[in-house]
Amino acid sequence: MAFVITEACITEKAADCVDVCPVDCIELGEDQYFIDGDICIDCGGCEAACPVGAIYYEEDLTPERQIYLDKAIRFFNN
Template structure:
């Protein structure tokens, strides 16, 4: 499990999360940032740093957020 960047990040891209990630698992996509859940160490630093509350724990995603998990998977794994 890991963290997922959701809709509040779309077209926002503040990048505070990138600066605090100790394992560089966050990458910039065309319209938002994405977290690679296979690299994420679940430290929560990104969630605490996000100024738009876009980062949620995977287990706490709403049904509406699940599209962003799928979007991240597609981004990293094609």
């Protein structure tokens, strides 16, 4: 997984990230969007397009935001 969508998406869900993703790796879950790390090509377009700054590179997640990586993994494993 390269990029992770975090808590700001839960209230916003603007979908700008979906529009710019060249490989269609972003899917809408029940309460937020998720990035499929198996498909993502690490282009960074989603991070730049997010109007609320909800997207972080996995290695830049704070410990508090680690739960969003776990949440994305669970989403795509179901």
